[in-house]
Amino acid sequence: MPTELSSPPTLFISRPVHRTLTKRVVKLICSAFLSLLLAACVLLFVLWLALRPHLPRFHVSSFSVTGLSANGSAPLTFSFEVAVRNPNQEIAVSYDSVFVSVYYRDDRVGTAVAPAAGPFFQPPKNTTVISGKAAGVAPAAAAGTVAREARAGSVVFRLELASVVRFRMSTWDTHRHDLHVSCDVEVGPDGLSTVGSKDKRCYIYFL
Secondary structure, eight states: OOOOOOOOOOOOOOOOHHHHHHHHHHHHHHHHHHHHHHHHHHHHHHHHHHHOOOOOEEEEEEEEEEOOOSSSOSOEEEEEEEEEEEOOSSOEEEEOOBEEEEEETTEEEEEOSSOSBOSEEEOTTEEEEEEEEEEEOOOHHHHHHHHHHHHHTOEEEEEEEEEEEEEEETTEEOOOEEEEEEEEEEEOTTSBBOGGGTTEEOEEEEO
């Protein structure tokens, strides 16, 4: 009779139970850590959006100049009003003294003898008006050009303001930032700002 072949014995590989448990625990810890890290990142992003300071907004309310004579040799006197808006809901802005200069192209043609505004504190959602005067004489090379442009219809000056600011909320505040504001203003032959320059928004940058 043919000999029956017996099936090979089944091998069972036993894995230590403690290794499997260790891997599971490590996976759980890693998953929990990643979940907490993700939640923390989301929370920080939301807080950053809520507390991120919005830059103040500067608009030229009025601007005028006297001394636009026929040959441009007369002293120039500038009068201005600038509206400063703090758009933040919870954050206030603290300003040091505000200094003002007026330029024609790259030539300074007016400087305020004293700061246009002393140190002041601006609460959230507040509008503060800065007004003042600046005086000077256009350089000889630019005086004739200023006079010719005035006779032709308009002259563009650049009003620049500089200050140091801090953003504040409760007991928290930022470092001091050097704030610079640049406003292009067009004036007509009468020395008054044109309609297109009224309430024109200024350019802001920090150094």
